Amino acid sequence: MSNGNKDAYIAALEKKLAELSGIEVDQIKKNQLASAADEARAIREMAEYVDSIQVQKPGVAAAGVVNPQIAAIFSHIKAELGEERGAHSLPKLGFAYGALEPHISEVIMKIHHDKHHQAYINNLNAATQKLVEAEKAKDVGAMNALLPAIIFNGGGHINHTIFWTNMGPNAGGNPSGAIAAAIDKEFGSFKAFKDKFSAASVGVKGSGWGWLGYCPKNDKVAVATCQNQDPLELKHGLVPLLGVDVWEHAYYLQYHNLRGGYVEAFFDVINWANVGERYDKARKAAGH
Known part of the structure; x- marks a missing residue:
């Protein structure tokens, strides 16, 4: 993705986040700086x-x-x-x-x-x-x-x-196989999933994580967030498949307070093979 396209995507993401949260992006950035624990x-x-x-x-x-x-x-x-x-x-x-x-x-x-x-x-x-x-x-x-x-x-x-x-080098892109089908089934498209996952992760108040998890009871995937270091499975009953760390230490030296830019860049390093393996293992353990 070119820098121009990436900037446009981040701007669109921040606009969508403001619509979903009712909070202006500048205020969200201020909240991140004010409330994220060192x-x-x-x-x-x-x-x-x-x-x-x-x-x-x-x-x-x-x-x-x-x-x-x-x-x-x-x-x-x-x-x-x-x-x-x-x-x-x-x-x-x-x-x-x-x-x-x-x-x-x-x-x-x-x-x-x-x-x-x-x-x-x-x-x-x-x-x-x-x-x-x-x-x-x-x-x-x-x-x-x-x-x-x-x-x-x-x-x-x-x-x-x-x-x-x-994460991994030479990664990113779109998923394939069963995990791709599960994402399409639940969210409608990979783009729709990316938008929801990104908005949720960028919108975490203070420090925490954005997740794609698997629900063993319903046999489907879901987006969720956790505060601080709370484990996804303990808090939401979802098996973790894909997580992005949105504590400021994970990105501040490079992206400063632009969490949206960091989350967008994260999609360029996602090891979808690992996510797919986790999904297959979780479904098998759940008897599906």
Whole structure:
């Protein structure tokens, strides 16, 4: 796509977003800058939160019910990465840091993968160690107090792992096969899907993710968004197929506050083969 056509597309997307949201694009950009949390600070604060949780001695802690979302997060991680609880590590990229240029810069990829994703893993492992300590003491209160940290860091680990596999060099274009048919069936056309996915992702307030997911109950695909690092499956019951990170760290060094330009560029690096494989696997697991 030429620069002129790309600018025209972004302008049309921003106009459509304003129509859907009732908010002018300039105001949306201001909201992004004002309300999007700095990821490094958020990760640091979550580490401090985990450290602040005090596990009671055995026999002192009150009885209660452990929130099932704790087990669900680790189950999702096991399904995606094959990792046992507490044995989490940074997955390797399937391509060089600079392989997605000019769409996503080498500098962004290095910082995003090596620094940010690794920080989520460090915090998740720390939270898991404290969870084990709380389990031994039968301190249900401490276990449940760890849930926000487990969701935030465990979700960050899952979401980024999927994100890396969803992208690739010499990618982009239109999908083919079963995933293309599913998109056409649900949205009417690939263009209609692209417009809806882009508008939803650009419109995320503050920090979060835009997703294409699969609904096992209805056997169809859907567009959804999540705040911060909330996992799609935990929040919406959708199996993640394609995700775009719209935290500002994912694009600001290159696109500044123009999230629409970044989301448009993301379509030039989508690995549709990976998305299609995820769709086929999810349908098979659901018995369709």
